[in-house]
Structures are given as C-alpha cells and as structure tokens.
Amino acid sequence: MTSSVILATDEVSKSFGSLKAVDGVSIDVRHGEVFGLAGPNGAGKSTLFNLLTGLPIRPDSGRVLFNGVEIQRRSPRWIAKAGLKRTFQTEAVFESLTVRDNLRVGSAYGSPGRPARWNNARCEAALAAVELGCDPDRPAAGLSLLDRKRLMIACAMVSEPAVLLLDEPAAGLDPADQEALIRLLTTIHAGGTTMVIIEHVLSVLSALASRMAVLDSGRVIVTGRPQDVLADPRVVEAYLGPGAAR
Amino acid sequence: MAPSPSASGRTRPPARTLTALVLAAVGALSACSSSSSTTSTAGAEGGGKVLEIGLLAPLTGPSASDGLGMKQGAELAIKQINDAGGVAGHTFKLNTVDVQGQSNDAVTKGVQTLTDNENVKAVVTGYASTSNFEIDEFAAAEKLYLIGGNTAQTQGIIQKNPAKYPTVWSITPNYDAYGTEPVDLADKWAAEGLWKPRNKTAFIVRSDNPYSESIADGLVKQFTAKGWKIAGQEKVPFGPVNDWGTVMAKIRSADPDFIVNTDYQVANEASFMQQFLQNPTKSLVFLQYGPNQPQFFELMKKQADGVLFNNLAGLVPAENYEPAMKLQQDWKAAYGTDAVDPQGAVTYAEVKLYAEALAKVGDPDDVAGIGAYIGKSDTQQATGRVVFDQATHLAKQGDDFVPLQSFQFQDQKKVLIAPDKYKSGTFRLPPWMK
Amino acid sequence: MRALTWASWPAFAVVLVVLPLVFTDPAARLLLILMAMYGMLAMSWNLTLGFAGIFNFAQIGFFGIGAYTTGILVTKTGVEPWLAIPISGVSAVLASLVAFLPVLRLRGIYVGLATYVFSQLCIYLVLGQAGLTGGSNGIVGIPRLTLGDTSLRADGRIGYYYLAAALLFATVVLVRLIVNSTLGKSLLAIRDNETLAVSRGVSRVRQHLIVFMAGAAVAGVAGSFNAFLNGVVSTDIFGFGYLTLLLSMIFLGGSGSVYGPLIGAVVVTLVSDYLRDAGAWRDIVIAALILVVLWIAPKGLAGLSRQALDRWGRPTSARETS
C-alpha cells in the first residue's frame, strides 16, 4: 500500500503572519491515480501546491515526500527535474515564444537527466497529445484561452513528468471548453500519468478523480472517494456557509 | 551559420532585417563619403588656395575656457594672415576639433579626424592630451604639429630620438623652472625682508596627472634642497574636486609658511582658494597655472588678492616688448578685452610661426622642409623669443628667451612681479596674512 | 524564403568584404570600423539587456577591462599582440563573474544600480593602480597590430576594417546562435514569467550567468580591438559617454531584435559623425532621436522596418487569426 504512494505530505504547515494558510496537511497520492483537491476560496489549495513544488515558498514545518524522498528543502528546479510538474491557475505560457519554443523550453530544461533530442516529431506528438491544432510557429500570445491551457499542459507533459499538478485547470472556461478539457485530462491520465488536480467546482473533480481531499481554512476536513466526500455535511458547510447543511 | 533547419516557418526576419541593414548602411555611407569628397575637391586640385589648419582644443569640459582661448588665438592669427592676402598664394581656414576633457579617447578621435584629412597641413594646440601621446601619431602621419603644454612629456617622447620627430615642435619651454622658481622667489622675498617665514615649512597639493605631479615633484626637491621642510602633501584625483574641507583641515593642522597647489584646473583652484579663505592660515598661497585664466578672476574678484601664480607661455606683458603689445592691441580690437588668454597667445604664435615657414618654403606639402625651417627659426613672438632646443624640440627657457613670468593679484589686478626684466610691481604680503 | 536565409549569410559576408572597396576614403573607412566595433558591443550588450531583460550596466566595464588587459599585456609583458585579443575576452569574462554577484540576489533596477557602480569602481581601481594602468594618464604607445610586415593601419586602416568586420561577423553568428538556441528561448521564458520558467526546470541564475559571460567575452574582445585601433587606453572607456552612446544605439535600433542594435550602431555613428562639428547640438539631436523613436516606435528602427516590410511583403497578413 505504502509502496504505491508516489507523493505525500506529512503534517505540512505554512503561515503568513497570523494567517495559517496551510495547517498540518497530510495527503498521499498513489501511483497512476487522479487525486482531487477541493475547497472554497482561500482554503489553502494553491498554497499547498506551492509548498509541493518549492515555488516560491517552503513549508514552516512538516515533510513533503516524493517517491519516498524528502523534497521540502530542495530547489524548485530540482523538484521540477525530478518529475513533479505543475500548471498555474492563470493560463501561463511564455507569451513572446512561439508554441514550438514553449514546448522546446519545457523539454530541454524539465527532463530528468539529459533531455531527449528535440525535433519536429516530438513537437508534433506533444501538440497532438493535447489536441492543439494550431501552427506551431505562431506566437503563444495569440492563442485562445483553451488553447493556452492546452499548451501549458503540453509544456509540462513534454518532459514526461511522474506527477502532474494542475491548479484549477477549468477556471474561466465555458461549459463546452470545460468538457473538452476534462476529455483531454482523461486521455492523459489513461496514458499513465499521476495527477493532482485543484478544482473549486466539485463536479469537475467527480468526473476525474478517484480520490480527493477537501480543504477548509488550511486544514483537510475530508478525504475519500468523490461521491462520499460530496455527501459529507462538513463539505457542504465549508462551501455554502454554516446554514447550508441543515 | 544558418538557423536550425527545423525552423522552417520563421526564416524571414533575418533576411529582411539584413536587407534593410545593408540598404541603410550603403545609403548612409554613400551620403557620408560624398560629403567628405566635397571637402577634398576644395583643396586637392591644382594646389587650391585654401589650406586647413587643424586645432586640437578642449572646447567643452573642465578646461573649456582654455579651449576657447586657443580657438580665439588661432582665429585671430588666421584672420590677420588672410586679410594680408595669405601666404605663398594660400589662405588659411581653421578646422577645430574638440578634445573635450582631454581624454585619450577624444584626443584620439580628433587626431584621426585631422590626420585622415588631406587638406589639413598643420595642426596647432595649446595642449591636447595630458600625456602628449598624440605626438607619435602626428609624427607617424607626417603632419606638422606645433604644441604648447606638457613639455615634460614632449621632452620625454622626443629626446629618445629627435630625428623621428622632424615635424613636431613645442613653443613652450621646459617646465623645470616651474619646479624651482616659486621656491627661489620665496627665499628672495624673505632675504629682502618682504616676508618672514616662521619655520620654513611648505604644504603641497597635487592632482593625479602628469603635469601636476612633475611640477610638484620638482618643488618638493627644490624646497628640500633649499632647507625647507615639507609639512605635508595631499594628492587629489584628477577631475573636479568639490570639497577641499579635509585637505584644508590638514593644511590648518600643519600650519605651513607656504602652500602650493599644482592642480591646474581653474574651478578646482578657485574653490580651493575660496575654502582656504574661510579660515586661512598665515601662509603664502601659490596656485599653479589656473589664475592665468581670466575665468579665475571672474569667479574670485576681490578674493583673488594675494594669490601667487606664474606662467611660462603667456603673453609677456611688458610695455617695452613690441610683439606682445601688438597682440594685446589686436586682441582688444577683436575680442574686446586686453586680457590676452595665455593659450590664445600660444596658438597665435604657432600659426604665425607656421605662416612664416610656409612663406619661406612655398610648398605646403613639403612638410619636412617646413618642419626643418621651424626647427631652425629664431623669432620674436608675443610669448618671448622662440628658439628651439634640437635635443628636445622645446623652445628655450630663460629671461632672454621665453621667460617664466610670476604674478600676484594685487588690488584686483594681475601684477607681474618677476622677472625683473619685465616686472611692473613687487611682491606684497597677501591680505589674509596682515 | 528559406533559400534567402541561407543566402543571407554569404551575402552579409560579401557586403562586409566589399564595403571598404567602395569607400576608400580613410575617414569613411574609420566610420565603417567604428560601426563594426559599436555594432559588436551593442549586439552583445543586448543579449543581457534586451533578451534576458537584465539591467546590466557592467557591459561598459567589460569593454574597458578588455581594453586595459590588452594595454597592460602588450606594453608591460610583451605578449604577442594577436594573443592579447582572446586573453582580453577571457579577462572580461572573469570580471563578469564578479559583476554577476548582484544579479544573484537583486532584481530589476537594483541590478542596474549595482552594475553601474561596478563600472564606476573600475575607474577608481584603474586610477588607484597607476603603476600598472598609468592612472589618469592611461596607457599610451600600444603597438599597432601587424600581419607579417604590414601594419593593419596601412592603406586607410583596411587591415583594421577587415579585423573588425570579421569580429562583427562572428558576433552576429554568436548572437544568432544564442538567440535561436534553447538557451535563448529560456532567457525569453524567464523574462516572460520567471515563476513558470522555474517550475519548468529552468535555472535563472545559470542561464543568466551564461549569457552574461558570453556578452562579456564579446565586449572584452571589442575593448581589445579598441585599444589596438587607438593605440591608447584611458578611463573614459568606462565613462558615461560610452554608456549613453551604446544605450542609444540599442534602443534606437530596437532592443527586442537581434539586428536592431546593429542598425542603431550604424545610425548613431553616422549621425554623430555628421554632427561632429555641431558641438552640443550633436547630443541634443541624438537624445531627441531616441525620445522620438521611443515615443512613436517602441520597438525601435528594427521594429519600424519590420512593420514596413511586413506591410510591403505580405499585404494580407494571415498571421493573427484570433
């Protein structure tokens, strides 16, 4: 059981002044699964991602284990190279680079060990994997929102990460685009990539995740299968206020 | 080298930028070369009548007022020559290059500009760089170069092999006298009872440049030789010195009989004096060169009284010396003041000297002939009688050649107090010592 | 189009070879040499300033250190002059390691302050070590480069021209190589979004150090060239004059493009030569030129020419579809 855990946190905490953003959080993510992280605004989800990748902050206490190795003191670059890749809530791409060069940077610096030789075929494969059908030599700045998200994911995937951390991938997308994204993530997951997904909208998680944790005020309040978590009155209270669970 | 082959779709920018670049370069260069060719037609064909005389002068920067003087002197001489119908069928035109703060860079650019220009037959200057490195450049380019300042450097360069520099002559003499005269005069005044030294101590301020350093070294040697004590020395960086406060503090604690500041820049010397006068010691103050410039007096006015200074190259202000009196009149007519700029006197003399040589030799392209003629000449210029020393190419120094003139400001006037041959007044105790 | 690119390098080389044969006047040759030297400097500086977005003001320092290295080597040690050129590049690279220290910890304009002060410190150190550097006197009498028995100065400095042209060509190749490499892409990536770049495994410090050193090497070689060309070195080489001159070249030409600084170098050199006798007006014209370009064409002359060529070359551009 423990052997299949690829990424785990052990009582990780982080405070900003008087605010306990992450407060003794322990989760474990198993090989090959999609793990969901949910919770209302300000619950500490993105802060937890930052702590996992060391960017730009480190935990005040607690441990982060990746493949059984403590990484909470490692540099962000080391963590990235080790195979823990993340995306950001805002659809971040390198705007002054072309689509191709975005992927090239992701491949050249993100791969563990020596990067595989960069060529057209790899670029095309990466674009195909995220169903991004645009001209690879157009600047990334001009892409639509969904295509930027695709590119961001492709850019993380091109280095073949062991775990992909996705921070609110569906934010800002209309329902049709959201559907497309969920389909895409399902395909990527089917390829064997472990994923951790932050999502505010629980319905997206229930379509993707095998297990999930709900955070509120920096603490994990529930962990389990999505359908169980959604039924939990504490989750309803966390989302809709104290009166909602009545 | 080509961009990576995979980058098939975006190969345009380099090609286009390159085209644009080449177009721009060719267009612009053709414009520039046509402009330079227009100047060359003016002189090159059939011994055309207008010759250019190059002038290296610091027109901007801290020595700008010297530069202005150099320009005025050369312009006055050229105007007089042209008005008199020119020399050997040629008239002159001045081609001035700004050497800014005398930086090697600016001087180099100026030298390149002048040596590249065929029409420039001779180059004059008061001083250009601080090391006179440009002498080698002009010698290599076989251009006539008449120089004034930094004679220690000129001597150092030329005396190794005078034959290599047939076209370079300095109308200013050796500066050795700068390093001895103030000491000798002080002793003389003490002997005459005009002044009573308390303990025969001197404080010397020098600036980090060859001119100031060599004079300061000479003074230290002379003071020591004459039984004085050096109470202290202070070196300041070359360039603007704004706050003399700490130097003053050291001077006050040394309380010397005689203070010499060899930083020749007029602004530095004026601020030195102003700050000294805030809380003066009972010392004579000698300032190297700077007070010769009219600007020193403009800035200081009454505060200048009592300051001692000297000059090896300026106009000899003696009523009985005709070339100097004539220049003074002409200067007043041209520029409205009879305070002839010392650097102006130098460039004026240089242009006149060249004109005289050209008149004798005839062909402006016979640079070697003109150089040789100048080297053997013996003329009365406004700065004194100019005869060249063949070992150093410097003008000879002495009361009968180019005299070292010592001055003191008295009652808001510049009074010549030595040598006796020309002097118009005698040394007085400065007001702060009374 | 691809063929054109392939052809553009030989074409560039041919133009460089032919230019001095067209312009035989020594004054025009000197201008060509200066354009090439400033082009080198501006292009290499733009690697850090434009592409990497580092407020690097130490480039002038590297230029000066290269010049002083050459001056000291050839006048004090008798090193073979040609050898002094690469050594000067190396010494500038070593200096760049020191100047890089502030980049480790500081960001943005603070880097600018610290690196500017680095250049100023160079002046004071040179003045302080007068025995070695000649102090405010500078180093004079640097022997000229010769090839066999022929001085590079001969025949209107044609030797210096070809040396400058070769160095410029090499610089253009180097800059293009860097800009098109993954290193170049990663620099843009860091400039666009440092957090994202780091999360993709890019090390800011490492990439910036590489480009810093590459720029310094070119500047050091340019400094060495300058020392041989002029035969003198003095502290003005670290001064404000060069700083503003080169910055105006970079921003007039366009800091966002590879060739912009080269265009800027050509234009500013020509303008300042044309206004040589205009005294203070020269700086006024150049400054006004910079401001006008900054106002109307933020991407500089290179951006302008690209726009013009785009309009002219591809009237119905289908580049932006969304």
Place this chain on the structure above:
Amino acid sequence: MSGISVILMSTLVLGGLYLLMAAGLTLIWSTLRVFNFGHGALLMFGSYLTWSLLNQAGLPLVVSILGAVLAMALIGAAYEFLLVSPFIKRPGGDMTVMVATLAATMLLQSGAQLIWGPEIKQLPQLGSARIEIAGAVAQGTQLVTIVLAPLLVGVLAYVLKRSSVGLAVRALEQNRDHAQLLGIAPRRVYLAVVMIAVGLATVAGALLGSMQFISPAMGADPLLRAFVVLAFGGAGSLPGTIAGAYAIGLLEAVTTYHFGLSWSPVLVFLAMIVIMLVRPEGLLRSRVRAA
C-alpha cells in the same frame, strides 16, 4: 580634535546635499516605481536657472532661488508628462523610462551648454553667517545647507505624515489599486511628486552652485551619491533616506579624511555593493520601519 569637527561639519554639509537629492529620488521611486536618471541634470538646470534669474534678470538671490524652484517644478511636470507617463505602462516600461531619463540628461546637459556656454559659473554665498567649532568653520551657504536641507526634508516628511496629500502619496505607494478605489487620481499625485522632487533638486542645485561651481556636468556626482544613499537607506522610505544620506556623508567625510579624495569613492561604492548584496532591502530599512 579638529579632525573630528571637520569630519562632522563635512558630514552635515554633504549629508544635507545628498538628502535633498535622494529625498526626491526616493519619492519618485516609491510612488512611480521609476529611477530618475535625469535627476542630476535637473539639479544642474535648476542651478543655471537660478544663476540666470540672479545675474540676467537681476532678481535678489532668494527670489531667484524661489523662482527657479517654481520654474523647475513646471519643467518637472513636463518631464513627467513627456518622459515618464508615456512609457511607464508599457511592458518592460521601467527600462524604457530609464533610457528616456538618460536621454533627458543628454538633452539638458547639452542644452545648458548651448544656453549658458561651457564656462563655469558660481552663485554668491547665501548670507555671511559663520560659525567655528573646534577649528572647523561653516559659513554662508554651508551653514544654510546644514540647516535648510534637514528642515526642508523634515517638513516634507511631516507633510507626508500629516496632510491629506501626504496620505494620498503614501497610500499610492502601498496599494495602487485600492488607492484608486478611494478616489485618488494617481496621475495628479505623480505630477505633484515629480514637481516636489524636482523642486528639492533645484534647491540642492542652488546650494551646490554657491558652494562649488555651476557646470553642465555638475549633477552627475550628486546623482551617483544619491543612488548610494538609496541603496543604503532602502529606496522608498523617507526616514531611511534621511539616515542614509547622513550615513553616506559621514562615510565619505571619514574616508576622505583618512584615505584621501582618491580612495573615498571606492570605499563608498564598495560599501554600497556589499550592502546591496547582504541586505537588498537597504541596511536601515527594517529598523526604521520597525521604529
């Protein structure tokens, strides 16, 4: 004994001058996020204007200085309007603004040379008061500087602390978006800040032009020192700037006295680099903030 008093006097004069420069730079930096490389040139121009009003328009000295401060404040407004605001919002605008202010330096310096010529000028002493403490003398302009600089900046700091305008400036420094939502118009505040900063630089220029000389390049040195002050005191905090200015003045006076004028700048700059490396936020900043 006189060494100490001379150093102290020097510290007060130098510190006062740097303070007038650095306070303006700090204000501009903390509100507009711009390092104004043209500040030295503005000082120089203000100094020349004072000279012109005094010698060419024949006004009394104090009136000339006030007139120059007003005129320079207007030039400062144009400066903000033409050189800062067009660029500041562009991506990478901080570098563009910096280049624009460098170009402005070229313009002002060459302009001054054209208008007033290359020859140096000087303003008369401000008053003839004189004090002597243990062999160190301060008189005229020096004395005025010792008193006026901390007074002006102190008044400025007090105004920033107490007045509504000052509150607006500080609010804009701390949270631009929220400040706008309170009804503060940033452009107007920026304009006011630049005008005040240029006014202070003009006062510094008048003092400098009286203690030393007026020349086109006179601003370069004070600007460099002001940068060091910012690094020392932490850009963006006025109390830090005050402390930093006198600290640099002291450092300079001490090193000049003991190591000479040639080595003093080296030591000052080295100190600055070391401080920037060790405490990028400024040596004095956190302590002053905590107080």
Place this chain on the structure above:
Amino acid sequence: MNALLTVDKVVAGYGRSGVLRGISLTVGPAESLGLLGPNGHGKTTLLRCVSGLHRPTSGTIAFAGRDARGDTPGDLVRRGLVHVPQGSRLFPQLSVEEALRLAGTASGHGKTWRDGIAQVFDVFPRLKERRRQLTGTLSGGERQMAGLGMGLMARPKLLILDEPTLGLSPKVKHELSECLVRVRGEVPAMILVDGDMDLVLDLTDRYHVVLHGDVVHSGDSDTSRTRDEMMSLFLGGTADERN
C-alpha cells in the same frame, strides 16, 4: 424603474482571454444585490469594470443615470459608487485612523472626515480601539473592518463589497457578518460578493449566479430553492440525488 446602476451587455477580459461575455444586471437605488458563483468566472472583473478600474471591451455601464464608462474610479467614488476590493492588504503602513481619514478626504469629504470617522467607529467599535495601530498589523477580521470602514467614509450611494469574509476563520466570520448587517443599515444600496452563501442571502434582496462570465440564474434571496441550486452548481448533482 429607475435603476441606480445599469450594466448592459458588458464584455471584458485581460489580454486575449475573455472573462465577461455580455453580462447585464441592474441595482435599484435602495436595493442590495448578491453575486454568487465559483471563482474565476468573472465576478471580480465585473466589479472592477463597474468601479472604473478596468475598461470593458464593449457594453455600457451607467451609474445614477449617467454613462460611467469614461469615468475614473475617483470620479465614481465622488459620485457615490464605492468599491471595497477583495483581499485585505489595505495600506500596511497607514494607521487605522489615517486610512479612514484618507478615504474621507480622497472621496471629496475633506471637510467632514472627522464626523465620518466618528460614525465609522460607532459601526465598528473595534476600530476605535485600534485607531493608532498600523493596518498592516491588524488581524484579518480587523483589517476587513477597516476596509469596510474606509468604504463607509466615502458616504456611498452604492457600496460594492468583494469577498469580505475571504480567508477568515468561522468565529471571526461570524463576528464580521454582524458588522455587515450594520453596514447594510448605513448604505442605501449594495452589491455583495461572498463565498458564504448564507451570508449573501441574509444581506441581499436579490441574487445572481455568475458562471462563465454571465448571469446564469437569478432569484429573490429568501427562497430556499437557492440552496439546492447552489449545491448542484458547486457539488455536482442535486441535493435530492444525495439524500
């Protein structure tokens, strides 16, 4: 009806990503409107457009009968539209009293800011205790109070509150919601955005649910159906299915 605020078909975004897709809504002169919906769907952008911090790409916004599109935030504040933004960074180096005074003078109530502060202290007695403290050193709840107090200082006709309880612990949240009730009593009209649905429904007359940059659902704040809809929105599936 004479609406105080009219937002009509507003489209807006940052760079190339569209956030608002033609959203329309109105607020009456004495009305309180709640906005609900998950993060990243355009609520904050809408508020920034309304208060003039962000320029919409198209559509119209009118406040108090006048087109507000060209107005700066300052113009709007002086006309009575006051936006208390999300987050509680405030002005860390200003004291509570300074911040309140600033809010009064900057909004054009320079003469009467003292009275304003007295009123704010009535609403938030806690702020009176902390008047000399720098806002940067306040606790999260106190900082929110200071932000609300600054909003009140501008004497709003319409007060816009963006996530006032974000990141607060339940206890503090409870305390703040009592303050918000008092705030509601001080202002004629209000727009409230908050993650706590109960709070929003308690304090508002009507609500809109904003999804994907548009209003997808509206209703009166007292119907119990709201909860079911919100649950299905956030949690996926309806409450019935779960029971």
